[in-house]
Amino acid sequence: MxxxxxxxxxxxxxxxxxxxxxALVSEPLPELADGQFLIRNHYASxxxxxxxxxxxxxxxxPPIPLGTPVRASTVGEIVASKSAEFPVGAWVSGLxxxxxxxxxxxGGFSQIVDISIVPSPTNFLSVLGAVGMTAYFGYLEVCxxxxxxxxxxxxxxxxxxxxxxxxxxxxxxxxxxxxxxxPEKCARLIERYGYDAAIDYRGKSVDQLTAAIAAEAxxxxxxxxxxxxxxxxxxxLNNLAMHARxxxxxxxxxxxxxxxxxxxxxxxxxIVKRATMQGLLVADYVPRFGEGxxxxxxxxxxxxxxxxxxxxxxxxxxxxxxxxxxxxxNDGKMILKLS
Amino acid sequence: MxxxxxxxxxxxxxxxxxxxxxALVSEPLPELADGQFLIRNHYASxxxxxxxxxxxxxxxxPPIPLGTPVRASTVGEIVASKSAEFPVGAWVSGLxxxxxxxxxxxGGFSQIVDISIVPSPTNFLSVLGAVGMTAYFGYLEVCxxxxxxxxxxxxxxxxxxxxxxxxxxxxxxxxxxxxxxxPEKCARLIERYGYDAAIDYRGKSVDQLTAAIAAEAxxxxxxxxxxxxxxxxxxxLNNLAMHARxxxxxxxxxxxxxxxxxxxxxxxxxIVKRATMQGLLVADYVPRFGEGxxxxxxxxxxxxxxxxxxxxxxxxxxxxxxxxxxxxxNDGKMILKLS
Numbered sequence: 046m047x048x049x050x051x052x053x054x055x056x057x058x059x060x061x062x063x064x065x066x067x068a069l070v071s072e073p074l075p076e077l078a079d080g081q082f083l084i085r086n087h088y089a090s091x092x093x094x095x096x097x098x099x100x101x102x103x104x105x106x107p108p109i110p111l112g113t114p115v116r117a118s119t120v121g122e123i124v125a126s127k128s129a130e131f132p133v134g135a136w137v138s139g140l141x142x143x144x145x146x147x148x149x150x151x152g153g154f155s156q157i158v159d160i161s162i163v164p165s166p167t168n169f170l171s172v173l174g175a176v177g178m179t180a181y182f183g184y185l186e187v188c189x190x191x192x193x194x195x196x197x198x199x200x201x202x203x204x205x206x207x208x209x210x211x212x213x214x215x216x217x218x219x220x221x222x223x224x225x226x227x228p229e230k231c232a233r234l235i236e237r238y239g240y241d242a243a244i245d246y247r248g249k250s251v252d253q254l255t256a257a258i259a260a261e262a263x264x265x266x267x268x269x270x271x272x273x274x275x276x277x278x279x280x281x282l283n284n285l286a287m288h289a290r291x292x293x294x295x296x297x298x299x300x301x302x303x304x305x306x307x308x309x310x311x312x313x314x315x316i317v318k319r320a321t322m323q324g325l326l327v328a329d330y331v332p333r334f335g336e337g338x339x340x341x342x343x344x345x346x347x348x349x350x351x352x353x354x355x356x357x358x359x360x361x362x363x364x365x366x367x368x369x370x371x372x373x374x375n376d377g378k379m380i381l382k383l384s
Numbered sequence: 385m386x387x388x389x390x391x392x393x394x395x396x397x398x399x400x401x402x403x404x405x406x407a408l409v410s411e412p413l414p415e416l417a418d419g420q421f422l423i424r425n426h427y428a429s430x431x432x433x434x435x436x437x438x439x440x441x442x443x444x445x446p447p448i449p450l451g452t453p454v455r456a457s458t459v460g461e462i463v464a465s466k467s468a469e470f471p472v473g474a475w476v477s478g479l480x481x482x483x484x485x486x487x488x489x490x491g492g493f494s495q496i497v498d499i500s501i502v503p504s505p506t507n508f509l510s511v512l513g514a515v516g517m518t519a520y521f522g523y524l525e526v527c528x529x530x531x532x533x534x535x536x537x538x539x540x541x542x543x544x545x546x547x548x549x550x551x552x553x554x555x556x557x558x559x560x561x562x563x564x565x566x567p568e569k570c571a572r573l574i575e576r577y578g579y580d581a582a583i584d585y586r587g588k589s590v591d592q593l594t595a596a597i598a599a600e601a602x603x604x605x606x607x608x609x610x611x612x613x614x615x616x617x618x619x620x621l622n623n624l625a626m627h628a629r630x631x632x633x634x635x636x637x638x639x640x641x642x643x644x645x646x647x648x649x650x651x652x653x654x655i656v657k658r659a660t661m662q663g664l665l666v667a668d669y670v671p672r673f674g675e676g677x678x679x680x681x682x683x684x685x686x687x688x689x690x691x692x693x694x695x696x697x698x699x700x701x702x703x704x705x706x707x708x709x710x711x712x713x714n715d716g717k718m719i720l721k722l723s
Contacts, residue, residue: 293651308651321663
């Protein structure tokens with residue numbers, strides 16, 4: 046255990062990340078200082094937001110420094126400790142990095158988790174992790190659901206989107222429409238996640254997407270949970286109901302585009318419909334995670350939430366596993382097994 | 385008084401409206417039906433929003449039908465009446481059209497106004513009209529001002545923008561920055577409307593505008609009142625403070641652009657700063673206009689609000705007067721004198 050394999054960012058990607066942007070290095074573990082503990086990372090969460098952290102651009106977090114491991118949420122077990130609060134044998138989850146071992150400290154990003162309440166520790170990276178809390182707080186706080194809402198979710202087969210549709214159902218939406226890429230994902234939206242309708246965006250122009258949404262929501266959409274951006278957002282803006290609320294969670298269609306951003310071309314419709322578009326970031330809700338985990342865990346026990354995890358194995362597969370998020374070849378929350 | 389000259393939309397403009405899109409016709413006045421009254425329109429309001437009404441596109445109002453006069457707010461005097469509520473001699477303001485005479489009816493768009501409370505009846509088309517109410521309700525309800533806010537207004541020398549800056553001052557903003565075109569307007573922002581800083585957008589790229597705003601608001605902008613869109617909005621999005629509120633009032637930079645819309649390319653910053661962009665339309669606040677007129681009239685009497693009107697004369701000047709709004713050659717609220 047003297048060596049730690051780490052997935053290092055050695056060059057900032059231009060567009061889609063390439064193998065040359067990263068290096069897998071093996072480094073000796075440093076000695077623990079007082080108050081620190083050593084986490085054996087069993088699983089790392091792979092999320093679209095990580096692509097933004099690789100850029101040298103102002104964002105809600107500083108860029109990942111070159112020469113350091115790629116920032117990621119992990120779940121793992123404490124294997125050595127100089128902190129009384131974080132004893133050996135406890136499991137923790139938090140914002141660490143894609144590396145076999147991370148050093149934590151009290152007051153840092155790691156929280157002890159009770160893995161006995163879930164079937165797998167990976168669940169703390171999915172339904173009870175940042176992904177689940179993004180769906181929960183993003184939908185409830187930013188989309189401001191009202192019973193009877195017609196709800197639209199883009200990236201609906203993704204880790205966040207699949208949960209948003211189910212939370213919308215629990216909160217009384219009258220119709221839940223998902224947008225996803227390809228017939229298999231669209232089928233899964235309806236059969237597995239309980240969406241009422243699924244729209245396959247592939248091969249559709251903005252006008253065609255606009256018409257496809259209008260066919261499902263002839264009176265417009267009351268709440269939108271946006272993960273994708275680009276043409277999909279433009280088509281959504283053409284289908285707003287009066288006073289619609291758009292929660293802007295992500296813009297995955299733009300993350301690997303080094304050129305000019307598309308943004309939202311149809312914001313005129315925000316005026317026409319007196320609608321609101323609001324950015325959301327799960328980090329704002331960290332102080333309320335306990336509340337979210339409790340309610341989501343309850344829904345899980347009651348069988349009202351299903352979710353999927355896609356686990357790829359091995360730190361040497363970090364890049365191809367990460368790129369699944371952009372090719373859409375993952376079937377559920379993307380997780381990398383590190384142990 | 386048997387003839388009524390009317391400024392008719394005879395073809396939908398492509399891009400900037402041209403003379404061939406309109407016709408000045410003279411038509412006989414119809415007989416009044418019971419409940420109707422005849423308004424001698426003395427003044428018509430010319431507003432950027434009218435450009436949108438000329439298009440055959442879904443919006444918050446139906447398009448102006450071809451062959452009918454161009455819709456506009458007017459102020460005028462009742463010269464004949466078959467309505468007890470709207471007697472001859474009363475002045476009314478409301479949504480009518482660019483024509484010498486309009487027919488009103490009880491329960492329609494016209495409201496009786498007391499012209500004795502203002503220096504000129506035109507004021508009911510400017511500071512106490514839709515323009516003033518847009519500034520008042522848009523800023524207070526959508527921008528949600530807080531004392532100490534750094535406030536940014538685009539189109540700041542315009543009819544709405546010049547009032548927003550002054551209302552922001554009354555409501556305790558710590559710094560009020562205006563964006564306008566050209567050194568004369570920028571000087572007027574500071575000398576006449578009390579802005580703290582003025583940025584001339586002309587000849588500036590998005591990056592240069594971004595830097596110019598950052599120089600005035602190094603900690604970001606808390607509230608934005610947006611009238612312009614395009615590059616200016618993109619630069620503003622690069623300068624948001626956390627939880628910034630953007631009131632989207634207009635996008636004048638796009639109204640005469642028949643091609644693809646620019647929209648807002650930097651909406652990623654809404655996520656980074658958990659900011660809100662909300663469309664606003666003064667029509668939503670009609671039931672509260674009394675409240676707004678009372679407070680604005682009070683500020684006027686106290687000398688806390690100044691405003692400018694630019695009156696062009698004659699219905700045969702309707703088009704060049706309207707086009708001033710887009711060339712920026714008007715000095716204040718654009719009004720056409722019809723009598």
